[in-house]
Amino acid sequence: MPEHARPQDLQPLRPTLRDRVPVLPPGAPYLLRALHEDLPFNEIARAIERVPSVAGRLLALANSAWSSPISPVTSLEAACSRLGLRVVRTASIALAVAQPFNPARCPAFDAAAFWISALLNAEAANALAQRIQRDEVSTARTAALLSNLGLLWLAEALPRETGAALEATHDxxxxxxxxxxxxxxxxxxxxxxxxxxxxxxxxxVLQEAIASQQRADAQASVLAQLVSAATSMRATLQRDSGWTEDLRLLRLGLDPAAQQAAFAQLKFAQVRTVELAETLFAGH
Incomplete structure (x- = not known):
């Protein structure tokens, strides 16, 4: 434990944090539930319309240099079609859950780096789920995307303490x-x-996967083990290290060659994913 932190000092922080649970914007809970289901573009567009801030940012994304449309995209349904379902789901969820937070209260918190990691977590989960649980790819992406969201909350609610932790563990x-x-x-x-x-x-299913990711042993759900391995794969990529076989993935039936293939898929998506995160969250 860091020298300046005393156990008795920590007791008031938990209830303080519970009192600061951010409220999602109107329409966002419905949007999150809708994006968890397999819906056609037009129904997803209607769900997104309930959160105008998300709808506006998706239209901006569809017209951005990242998307590079031939002609202006002027409707939300056209934006969804242009971006593709996977990007629409990921971007909409990220934008909706980011809205209640103000991590600028914590100067040591790098919002761009956070969202780059979050989107790469989703890409890693996508690569793994395609090989392990093909019928749960969307759920795996969402769980991995939200797996570290608590850091965003801590940065806003306890900026001094979170900043000290970030500075102490930078490398x-x-x-x-x-x-x-x-x-x-x-x-x-x-x-x-x-x-x-x-x-x-x-x-x-998302609650369980997020809560169990740290102790994702053989008794944890397949999704929790997959999310745990996905965050490790993302961290390995960002350290610019090579992938070594992972026991969690071996337990799930993914042999070393298949693990390397998933890692290669993530690495291939890295530049595009980083650009997406920067386009969505630059200056926010």
Whole structure:
């Protein structure tokens, strides 16, 4: 535990954090449920229309240099068709859940880096789910996208403590940030993510995967193990390291060659995903 943090000092922080659960914008809960289901473009567009801020940002994305349309995209349904269902789902969820937060209160928090990692988590889960649970690809992407959302919450609600943890673990080993947050904030970002998922009444399958990702042993659900492995794969990519076989994925039937293929798929998507995150969240 960091020297300046005393266990007795942490006790008030948990109830303080519970009192600061951000409220999703009107229409966002319906949108999140709709995006969790397999719906056609026109119904997804109608769900997105309930959250005008998300609708506007998607239209902007469809007309951006990232999308490079031949002619202006002027309707939300056309934007959804232009961007494709996978991008629409991922971008809409990210934009909807980001809206209630103001992480600028924590100067050490890098919002662009956070969303790059979150979108890469989703891409890693996509690559793995295609090989392990093809019927749950969309769910796996969403769970991985939201798996670290608690860090965004901590940055806003406890900016001083979160900033100290971020600065202390800038180049630290995997898992060190969560441990420092536990010491300074009373809970880590994984537990905070689970609390948000529960408070927002996300589908139970997402709640379980987010809550269990840290202890994703053989008793955890397939989705929780997949999300846990996806975040590790993303971290390996961002460290510019080579992938080594993962026990969680071996348990799920993914042999070393298939794991390398999934990692190669993630690496191929990296530049495009980083550009998407920067387009969506630059200056926000």
């Amino acid at each position: 630290g080993p995997p898992g060190s940030l969560d441990r420092h947050l536990e010491a300074l904030c009373g809970l880590g970002y994984i537990e905070a993510s689970a609390q948000l998922a529960e408070a927002w009444n996300l589908p139970e």
